[in-house]
Amino acid sequence: xxxxxQLVVLGLLTGLAMYATPTxxxxxxxxxxxxxxxxxxxxxxxxxxxxKGQPVTLQMTSTDATHGFLIRxxxxxxxxxxxxxxxMTVTPATAGxxxxxCDHYCGLGHGGMKMTVVVEETAAQAPPARVASASDTxxx
Amino acid sequence: MKDRMDRRSFLKVxxxxxxxGVVYQFAPFLAHRAEASGIADxxxxxxxxxxASFTFAQFSDPHVGFQGPPDPLGTKAFESAVELINxxxxxxDFVLFTGDLTHDADSRDVHAQRMQxxxxxxxxxxxxxxxxxxGENDAALDGGVLYREHFGESHYSFDHKGVHFIALDNVxxxxxxxxxxxxxxxxxxxxxxxxxxxxxxxxxxxLFDLKPEWEWFTADGDDVMNVLAPYENVTVLYGHIHRHxxxxxxxxxxxxxxxxIFAFNDPATNEDKKQLPFNKDDPFKELGIRQxxxxxxxxxxxxxxxxxxxxxxxxxxLSGMQQMIKHNNSIxxxxxxxxx
Numbered sequence: 001x002x003x004x005x006q007l008v009v010l011g012l013l014t015g016l017a018m019y020a021t022p023t024x025x026x027x028x029x030x031x032x033x034x035x036x037x038x039x040x041x042x043x044x045x046x047x048x049x050x051x052k053g054q055p056v057t058l059q060m061t062s063t064d065a066t067h068g069f070l071i072r073x074x075x076x077x078x079x080x081x082x083x084x085x086x087x088m089t090v091t092p093a094t095a096g097x098x099x100x101x102c103d104h105y106c107g108l109g110h111g112g113m114k115m116t117v118v119v120e121e122t123a124a125q126a127p128p129a130r131v132a133s134a135s136d137t138x139x140x
Numbered sequence: 141m142k143d144r145m146d147r148r149s150f151l152k153v154x155x156x157x158x159x160x161g162v163v164y165q166f167a168p169f170l171a172h173r174a175e176a177s178g179i180a181d182x183x184x185x186x187x188x189x190x191x192a193s194f195t196f197a198q199f200s201d202p203h204v205g206f207q208g209p210p211d212p213l214g215t216k217a218f219e220s221a222v223e224l225i226n227x228x229x230x231x232x233d234f235v236l237f238t239g240d241l242t243h244d245a246d247s248r249d250v251h252a253q254r255m256q257x258x259x260x261x262x263x264x265x266x267x268x269x270x271x272x273x274x275g276e277n278d279a280a281l282d283g284g285v286l287y288r289e290h291f292g293e294s295h296y297s298f299d300h301k302g303v304h305f306i307a308l309d310n311v312x313x314x315x316x317x318x319x320x321x322x323x324x325x326x327x328x329x330x331x332x333x334x335x336x337x338x339x340x341x342x343x344x345x346x347l348f349d350l351k352p353e354w355e356w357f358t359a360d361g362d363d364v365m366n367v368l369a370p371y372e373n374v375t376v377l378y379g380h381i382h383r384h385x386x387x388x389x390x391x392x393x394x395x396x397x398x399x400x401i402f403a404f405n406d407p408a409t410n411e412d413k414k415q416l417p418f419n420k421d422d423p424f425k426e427l428g429i430r431q432x433x434x435x436x437x438x439x440x441x442x443x444x445x446x447x448x449x450x451x452x453x454x455x456x457x458l459s460g461m462q463q464m465i466k467h468n469n470s471i472x473x474x475x476x477x478x479x480x
Binding site for chain 2 (some may be wrong): 068108
């Protein structure tokens with residue numbers, strides 16, 4: 001009888017522990033959201049600042065044609081199609097300054113369609129997912 | 141083995157100065173008599189054509205329709221290259237064009253006119269056949285519809301005197317990729333050949349990560365090279381980067397061609413891609429063509445690559461510049477300063 005009670009309590013505790021500690025935490029639940037608009041031939045904003053290790057959800061839309069959004073070093077590679085929202089959650093693993101490019105040809109001017117993504121080492125330097133302002137400077 | 145022969149020479153052809161650059165000697169692709177004999181038999185059986193020596197040329201990125209800055213000369217370099225190859229002692233059996241034959245245009249009609257102008261200039265080349273692949277300026281915006289109307293299929297293969305040539309389209313899907321359908325076609329195409337068969341692939345973008353942040357890559361380039369990996373004698377010729385570049389990955393050598401409109405800066409030493417400024421005293425600086433000779437002699441066959449730089453020619457100095465610009469204005473229209 002005592003053994004049965006112990007087993008029941010153990011089972012309940014185990015169940016509670018499993019409930020309280022998801023085995024696969026979803027990054028998007030805690031991720032900052034950055035909205036990016038692609039249009040011929042620019043990304044808006046054209047400069048964002050992220051923090052290493054902090055998840056961020058990119059919500060990308062296009063106002064005209066299909067565009068691409070590629071940062072090979074951060075393993076970000078997606079198409080942005082008009083009428084849909086491309087969503088991806090990423091956790092930058094490397095600090096530095098990276099160039100995002102449109103890698104889906106969108107016409108004359110395509111070659112100049114870029115965005116600067118700065119990944120800072122710690123959040124102490126900057127709040128996460130900061131879009132550029134006039135006072136921002138690139139750390140190169 | 142690095143088998144580069146540092147040979148520099150200088151030719152004068154009817155007043156046109158040619159700087160003959162470095163000559164690269166490919167590793168012999170048929171090293172032994174038994175292999176050579178086997179390949180000869182194979183090609184003879186396949187299409188009745190035994191291996192023989194021949195020459196072909198590679199032209200790339202003339203961007204017909206583009207006009208200044210940085211290059212106000214439009215089609216002049218392209219036309220000079222045509223004159224140059226026509227004066228060469230070795231008539232090419234055919235010419236490969238590795239993309240961006242035309243500069244993109246917002247208007248379909250203007251773009252079609254540019255394709256016609258390209259064809260009229262290319263038709264002056266003294267050769268029997270022209271083979272083309274599209275660049276993103278030719279085919280990326282409409283999925284290659286207009287390109288195919290003017291030039292036919294954008295990927296295909298053919299044999300010539302014992303060498304198998306494969307044209308790959310890595311632009312028509314909008315993104316830099318060949319895509320699963322073309323990969324399946326490639327797999328079936330090369331499966332017909334013995335592993336020692338000499339293969340030349342020509343395409344627009346590099347099939348490896350040369351500089352992804354400058355869009356100098358093909359997303360599924362590794363898949364292409366994996367299909368070709370069992371083959372021992374593969375050479376890749378491409379364009380897009382508007383400058384000479386040689387990279388050897390495993391057994392495969394990848395040769396980028398100079399353009400016929402303007403050059404880009406060096407990716408190894410620059411963060412941002414930029415067109416090199418136009419130099420009126422050296423208007424064809426870093427522009428050029430490539431001449432490839434397949435030497436089938438004895439028990440060896442080898443490809444020899446000659447990169448020919450269009451040096452400043454009879455059109456030099458201010459009067460020459462005015463002459464060129466005047467000439468160019470009479471044959472080209474439109475203006476844009478963006479190109480890839």
